[in-house]
Amino acid sequence: TAITVVPEYRCISLARKMISLLELVSYKNCRGFFMNLYVQCNNLVAVELYEG
Secondary structure, three states: OOOOOOHHHOOOOOOHHHHHHHHHHHHHHOOOOOOOOOOOOHHHHHHHHHOO
């Protein structure tokens, strides 16, 4: 599964909100969650998103 935000919806924290919602739903349904995140090291925007 991948999260991709089209350019016209970037810079409004949409991906961050989707990840937070995924974490919440996963916890409520499974009492826990684990996510693997893969990003190219030169994709600084994605790196900042995942580190944030």
